[in-house]
Amino acid sequence: MPFVFKRDDGSLDGTSKRLMDVLASWLNFTATYSNKASDLEWGKRDENGTWSGILGDVHRGRKHLAVNYLTVTDQRAQDFDYSVSYYNEGFGLALKVPPPLPRWRSLLYPYTSEAWAALVGVVLVVGFTFYLLNLSRSRFSLSKSLMMVMRGMVGQSVQRVPTWWVVRIFLGLWWFSAWVLDISYTSNLIAVLTVPTYPSRIHTIEQLANSGLRLCMLDYGEFVPEALATSSDVILARLGPKLDLVPIMSSLEYNGEEACVERVLAGTHVHTETFSYEQILYIEMGVGEEVYFLKEQLYVGSLAFFFRKNTPWKYKFDAGMRRLVEAGLVHKWYSDIMDEFRRGIRSLIPSLCNSKQALFTLAVQPNPKRPYLNLKDSHKPKSTQVNPIPGNLVSCSGSVSSPEVMLVSSAQTLHYPQVSKIDELQT
Template identity: 25%
Template sequence: MLNVTKKVAERESFIASVIHLHLPQRQKIYDFTYNYEITNSDFTLAKPSLRPSWQGLYYPLSNEVWLCILFVLLLTPFLATLVICNRESEGDVKTMSLKLIGSLLGQSMASGRGESAGSRVFVASWLVFAFVVGTAYRGNLTAALTLPKYPPRVETVAQLAETVDRLLTPSYGKDVRDFLTQSESKIFQVFGSKLELVPDILSGLKQASNRISYIETDRFVRLAIVEHFTLADGSNSLYVGREKFLTSIAGLPVPHDAPYKPQIDRFLMMVIEVSCREPFKWHLGQQAGLYEKWSEDMLSDARRDAQRKQLEQLEQLKRRSKTAAEETEATEGNAKALSVTHMQGPLLLLLLGLMAAGLAFLAEVLAGKA
């Protein structure tokens, strides 16, 4: 593409048949035909994956709920002491403590005899609290384990500037890098310092990750993702950010003062069939030309081909492993076994509990020998 525009600038070529963004740096070298499209440049990143997290047991409840539960747990021993203080019985204290802790953990308890009316009312109110909190926590914990919380995606340009370490764009994006570097916007200047050139779109998309983003025209990048990065189940490992990275008018490069430019502009306007002479209004839905129809047909064909390839891959997988396919159909293809990623929190808690129990047992043995 650089060689094509170089020939246009040197007047060896009448026109470049590839669309270019209308940038000030390019305007100095060559002219543009009628800007028949407003082109959006999208940024592409890898979809965030689920990372192991020991806070898995903490996610089911919000910070405010945990603080309220902590406040109740700190207040309960004092209230329990006031309820049973008139009995002055060590057995009552132990029984009450076991009931409080056991009911909170969902354990059954035996009903004691000779309990005062105050202690019965206190235990009954505590049972209601433990039932509500325990049921809500267990339900939310099940949901958090089966449907874990994925890291948030980078969707805006501001988030992109704070998150990524590198930006990639094809070799013909050198003018875009110069434009970003010379921009008065601080965010664009940051992007210009991080922007690197890659040979082609596929090499750039292959390097895309959570910290590396690929910048390309929206139609090109969406088509490449559909054709080359679609998985067998119909999903893909890349996504396009919601906010546009750069928006600019675009046209075909021609030499400065080309005498045939007005005629080419007229033909382009005929193809696009603009229904309004006012600039920039055709992209608001006031045009129904051939250009958009061709673009939609191209994307539709690509999606159809990708779906056909997916079906072929699924058929091959079914033929290679019939047993696995039958098991998948029996579970409706949606059930997934929980991994260490999901269960890291409970496993870590169990390990800490076993260590604490071992230390307590060792302390009791040493104390018994002393």
């Protein structure tokens, strides 16, 4: 979510799904979707150069195209071809909204701790100065002098005013200053009592790294744990030892994300997950109002479709995707789906394992006489046939370990559309 997911009626939807629907209509192919890899993994390369998970299926030729939440990395670029980017996103950070501070402490909030310390110091200095001024002319003790000064702070009158005009001027100036302080305190106190006061929040990754909070993440094979552990960035390196991985539990509705959510609500952890999916997750679980998300994200990357190395027909996808991105349609689809969740007017089924993760593979063999339709030939009223390869045509994985699979046993014969349809897309 929101790139590939299931609705209540079993139909697939999402930003990537809508993007593929347009490409399928333009290039006239049929897509069949599945939502698990052959080894139930997300996909990473081991020390021997072998890829696992959905990317491994693509790398070994079992699948031909992988889409959904796949970002371009140096390691992936070495072994795969990737399309033009259609969206930029990273891993979000969800924190618990701190509860309001105790109401009795509202009496202290109108001023900061520094202001209170300065005020106490001023009262002591004024009281001691008042005592020295009256030392030779009256019998005001130091305690009585301090009480005289404090009466001005709380708006109480005095029974007897010193007769010496210097002391009277000094006392009058102090009372005027105390009156200004009283007004500012009362005004701030009204504002504090009107709006609940919350402790200061964490707003940056640097503040998070310096805090006592730990990170929590579902262990589905993403690159983030290794990247944090080996990061050369000082701030990110501090987060690596703080990361706690929770195991996948397919028996749970959200496949184990519940464990991280519980830790966030307990105030001990920060939940890291792909930004869009994480927002939807907390909305789906009914605790969206109890958390907030940092504006900063971890490892913001470019989402793209991944192909087998040296795939000759990749440029056809690039051409269509570039037009859809530049037209603003991809962002429009994404915004519509996210708004649907935020309004609560939706009929979505969360995938059993991060439905943001999907595999989309395409197996076609073009006609060797004219393998691909040249866009420059748009004036020629011809269509081009693409011969199929037996096996799966398209497979899309909505989650890594979900048992649901939709496969095609044999590919259908495909035809590119009439050139007039391409003209319409160009228009």
